[in-house]
Amino acid sequence: MNPVEARLKELMLASLDGDAKSYGVLLNDLARHLRFYFMRRLADAHKGDADDLVQETLMALHTRRATYEVDRPFTAWLHAIARYKLIDHFRRNRIRATVPLDDAQELFAQDQSDAAADRMDVERLLQSVPAKSRDLIYRTKIEGQSIAEVAQSTGLSEASVKVGVHRGIKAIAAKLKGGADDDR
Amino acid sequence: MTTDDLIARLTGELKPVPRTAVLRRVAIGLGSSLAASATLMYFWLGMRPDLMTAMETTPFWAKFVYTLSLAIAGAWALKRIAHPLGSIRINLALMGALIVAIGILGFMQLAMAPPEAHYYLLTGHSVSICTLNIVVLSLPLLAGAFWILSGLAPTRLTVAGAAAGLASGAIASLVYSFHCTESGMPFIAIWYTLGVLVPGLIGAIAGRYVLRW
Numbered sequence: 001m002n003p004v005e006a007r008l009k010e011l012m013l014a015s016l017d018g019d020a021k022s023y024g025v026l027l028n029d030l031a032r033h034l035r036f037y038f039m040r041r042l043a044d045a046h047k048g049d050a051d052d053l054v055q056e057t058l059m060a061l062h063t064r065r066a067t068y069e070v071d072r073p074f075t076a077w078l079h080a081i082a083r084y085k086l087i088d089h090f091r092r093n094r095i096r097a098t099v100p101l102d103d104a105q106e107l108f109a110q111d112q113s114d115a116a117a118d119r120m121d122v123e124r125l126l127q128s129v130p131a132k133s134r135d136l137i138y139r140t141k142i143e144g145q146s147i148a149e150v151a152q153s154t155g156l157s158e159a160s161v162k163v164g165v166h167r168g169i170k171a172i173a174a175k176l177k178g179g180a181d182d183d184r
Numbered sequence: 185m186t187t188d189d190l191i192a193r194l195t196g197e198l199k200p201v202p203r204t205a206v207l208r209r210v211a212i213g214l215g216s217s218l219a220a221s222a223t224l225m226y227f228w229l230g231m232r233p234d235l236m237t238a239m240e241t242t243p244f245w246a247k248f249v250y251t252l253s254l255a256i257a258g259a260w261a262l263k264r265i266a267h268p269l270g271s272i273r274i275n276l277a278l279m280g281a282l283i284v285a286i287g288i289l290g291f292m293q294l295a296m297a298p299p300e301a302h303y304y305l306l307t308g309h310s311v312s313i314c315t316l317n318i319v320v321l322s323l324p325l326l327a328g329a330f331w332i333l334s335g336l337a338p339t340r341l342t343v344a345g346a347a348a349g350l351a352s353g354a355i356a357s358l359v360y361s362f363h364c365t366e367s368g369m370p371f372i373a374i375w376y377t378l379g380v381l382v383p384g385l386i387g388a389i390a391g392r393y394v395l396r397w
Contacts, residue, residue, distance in 0.1 A: 015198065016200065016203075017200050018198060018199060018200030020195050020196070020198045023194070024192075027195065031187050051187060054187055055185070058187070059190070060337065062194045062197070064335070064337040064397075066209075066336070067266060067267045069267060076269060077267075080339050081268050081337060
C-alpha cells in the first residue's frame with residue numbers, strides 16, 4: 001500500500017473511533033493536499049475560492065464521515081468528495097470547465113512545499129551541467145521552446161541541439177544516480 | 185473563518201461513528217416511510233378483502249416474491265449509491281433480470297391461454313389505476329429515500345436519484361400488492377413494473393436538484 005494512504009487511513013480509522021488528536025492531524029494534512037489540488041484546477045480568476053472549497057470539503061468529510069467504508073482506500077474516498085465539491089463549484093458559478101478524469105493519486109501526489117523544493121533541486125542540478133548544455137536544456141525543457149526555435153536562435157543545427165540536450169540530461173541522470181548512491 | 189479555526193471546531197465536535205451508521209440510516213429512512221406508505225394504502229385503498237384465500241394461491245406469492253426481490257435490490261442500491269464512488273450496476277442488472285423473469289412468466293401464461301383471454305390477462309380490471317396508485321404510494325418512500333441520501337455522500341446525483349426512485353417504486357408495489365386483486369402475470373409484468381420504473385424516472389430527474397450537498 002502507498003505510504004500516504006496507509007498513514008491517512010490509520011488517522012481516519014482512529015478519527016472514526018473518536019480520537020480527536022488523530023483527527024486534528026488528519027484534517028491539517030488534508031487541508032494542505034486539498035488546497036494544492038483546488039489551486040491547480042481553478043482558473044486564475046477563481047483561485048480565491050480555493051480556501052472556501054477546502055473548508056467545504058473538510059465540512060463534508062466531517063458530516064459524512066460515516067460513508068467511509070473501512071475496507072476501501074481512504075484517499076479514493078476523499079478524492080471523490082473533493083472532486084464532487086469542485087464540480088459543484090463549477091456548476092454553481094456556471095463555469096464551463098472540464099474536470100479531467102484524474103484519480104486519487106493526483107490529490108496526494110505532492111504538496112506545495114515539495115514543489116518549491118523540486119524547483120530548487122532543478123536549479124542546483126542544472127548548475128552542474130556544462131554551460132552550453134545547460135542553456136539548451138533550459139530553453140527546451142523549462143521554457144518549452146521547440147528544437148527548431150532553439151536551433152534558429154543559437155545558430156546550431158537541430159541535430160546538435162538535440163545532442164546537447166541529450167548529453168546534459170545524461171549528465172544530470174548520472175549525477176542523480178551518484179547522489180542516490182552517496183545517500184546510501 | 186480560517187481553515188485552522190474550522191479544523192479546531194470540527195476536532196472539538198468529533199464523536200465516534202459506529203461502523204453500521206449508514207445501514208442504520210437506510211433502515212430508519214425506509215422503515216418509517218414504508219410505515220407511512222402502508223398506512224396510506226390501508227386508509228386510502230384498503231387491504232384486499234380476500235387476502236386470506238388469496239394467500240393460498242400462486243399468483244399472490246408470485247407478485248409478493250417479484251416485488252419483494254425488487255424492493256431488496258432497490259434498497260441495496262440505495263445503500264450503495266450513498267457512498268462516494270458508489271455504483272449500482274449490479275443492482276440494476278439484478279432488477280433487470282427480475283423484470284425479464286416476470287416478463288417470461290407473463291409471456292408463457294399468454295402463450296398457454298386462449299386468444300380471447302389475452303385482453304383480460306393484459307389489462308385486468310384495474311389497468312387504469314394500477315400504475316398510478318403505485319406511484320402515489322411511492323411518494324412517501326421517495327421522500328424517505330431522499331432524506332437518507334441527504335445525510336450521506338452520493339457523488340452522482342442522477343444515479344442516486346434513480347436508485348432512490350427505483351427502491352421507492354419497488355417497495356410501493358410490494359405495499360400495493362396487498363390491496364390489488366389482479367392475478368394475471370402479464371398484468372403484473374407490465375403495470376407493476378411500470379410502477380417501479382416511473383418513480384425511478386422521477387427520482388432520476390429530481391435527484392440532481394434535490395440531492396445537492
